[in-house]
Every structure is written in structure tokens, then in C-alpha cells.
Amino acid sequence: MIEDSAFTYLTMGALFGLSAGLSPGPLLTLVISETLQHTKAEGSKIAFVPLITDLPVILITFFVFSRFSQFTVVLGLISFLGGMYVAWLGYQTLKIKELSVDTQKLRPESFKKGILTNFLNPNPYFFWLTVGIPLAFKAYAISLGAVILFFLSFYTILVGSVIGIALVVGRSKTFLKNKAYVWIMRALGIALFIFALFFFYDGIKIIYNLN
Numbered sequence: 001m002i003e004d005s006a007f008t009y010l011t012m013g014a015l016f017g018l019s020a021g022l023s024p025g026p027l028l029t030l031v032i033s034e035t036l037q038h039t040k041a042e043g044s045k046i047a048f049v050p051l052i053t054d055l056p057v058i059l060i061t062f063f064v065f066s067r068f069s070q071f072t073v074v075l076g077l078i079s080f081l082g083g084m085y086v087a088w089l090g091y092q093t094l095k096i097k098e099l100s101v102d103t104q105k106l107r108p109e110s111f112k113k114g115i116l117t118n119f120l121n122p123n124p125y126f127f128w129l130t131v132g133i134p135l136a137f138k139a140y141a142i143s144l145g146a147v148i149l150f151f152l153s154f155y156t157i158l159v160g161s162v163i164g165i166a167l168v169v170g171r172s173k174t175f176l177k178n179k180a181y182v183w184i185m186r187a188l189g190i191a192l193f194i195f196a197l198f199f200f201y202d203g204i205k206i207i208y209n210l211n
Contacts, residue, residue, distance in 0.1 A: 006146040009139040013153035015195065016131065019089060019188055020050075020154075021161030022181075024096065026117045031166050040170035046114045047162035051155060053119040054128075061128040062136075069137065076207035082130035083199030090192030096185045131199070 027049060035043030068074040118124070139146035
């Protein structure tokens with residue numbers, strides 16, 4: 001369904017990076033909290049947390065995935081799990097009606113706290129095991145450059161989008177209820193559902209050995 005090319009993985013990396021950066025969660029909550037209570041610079045610092053916390057997560061999930069890479073049925077099941085996870089991300093994204101954060105109950109969070117919060121978050125582990133690492137393996141079958149483009153686009157868009165949120169929130173708190181954000185998330189949710197179908201399709205191809 002998708003023709004494998006370096007551009008394909010560049011696009012996928014950008015899509016999942018945007019989803020990770022804009023979707024409400026512990027990381028974005030910390031960014032908004034730091035921005036509203038301190039400065040845009042403090043909020044922007046949290047955007048770089050994944051660059052630190054994701055490395056051990058990627059290494060762990062790479063090791064686990066590589067142990068099962070020779071088993072066709074397991075790879076097919078992982079692809080199905082990846083499809084289910086991406087579909088769940090799409091569903092959660094479509095449900096978003098506003099970027100809601102209760103700043104009255106938030107305490108100032110440090111960069112160190114941000115690292116701990118993100119490292120203990122199970123979502124990155126599940127994403128890299130069922131989606132990220134399998135895509136990286138497929139990209140490597142094309143070229144090393146495709147893998148580099150996948151990771152580069154993922155983290156460039158992830159960090160850039162989170163910094164963008166910090167800058168916009170720092171300028172105007174009304175952005176938290178901005179309709180533009182809601183429509184962006186709806187478009188992103190639809191895109192995630194489409195990519196989920198590709199994962200399901202790949203799972204069927206792998207299990208039934210279709211070419």
C-alpha cells in the first residue's frame with residue numbers, strides 16, 4: 001500500500017513526531033506549566049527531554065525486537081499491535097477538544113523532573129517496540145540514509161512542535177482553547193488512522209507471506 005522509499009520514512013517520522021509533540025500528556029503538561037509559571041525559555045527546555053530519555057528506551061526496544069525479528073508470526077503480531085496502538089493514538093487525538101491544563105494545581109517542575117516523568121512514561125516504550133523500531137528496520141532495508149531521515153524528522157518535528165507550543169502559550173494563554181489547535185489535531189488523528197491501516201496490512205502480508 002505504501003511504496004517504500006526514504007521519503008516515506010521521512011514523512012512517517014514527521015507525522016509521529018508531530019503527534020508526540022502536540023498530543024496532551026506528561027511532557028506537554030510540563031512544558032505548559034513551566035511556560036505559564038516561569039518563562040518561555042524554561043518551557044522550551046522540556047522539549048529536549050526526549051533526546052535524553054529516548055536513547056535507552058530505543059536501545060532496550062531494539063534489543064527486544066531484534067530477538068524476535070526472525071519469527072514471522074511474531075513480526076506480524078507486532079505489526080498488528082503497532083496498528084492498534086496507532087489507531088488508539090488517532091482516536092485519542094480526535095477526542096481532543098482543547099488543550100486543557102489545570103495550572104492552579106501544578107508546581108514548578110525542573111528539567112530533571114521532566115526527564116524522570118518521561119522516562120517512566122510507558123508510551124515511549126510501547127511506541128518504539130511496536131511502531132518506531134519496526135519502521136527503522138524496514139527503513140534500513142532501503143538504506144542507512146532512510147533510517148537517519150526517519151529519526152531526524154521524528155525528533156526535529158517533536159522538539160520543534162513542543163518549542164512552538166511553549167512560544168505560543170507564552171504569548172497568549174488563550175491558545176489553550178484555540179480552535180486552530182483542535183482542527184490540527186483532528187487532521188492529525190485522521191492521518192494516524194490511515195497509517196494504522198498500513199500497519200494492519202503489513203501484518204497480514206507478513207503472517208500470510210504475501211508479496
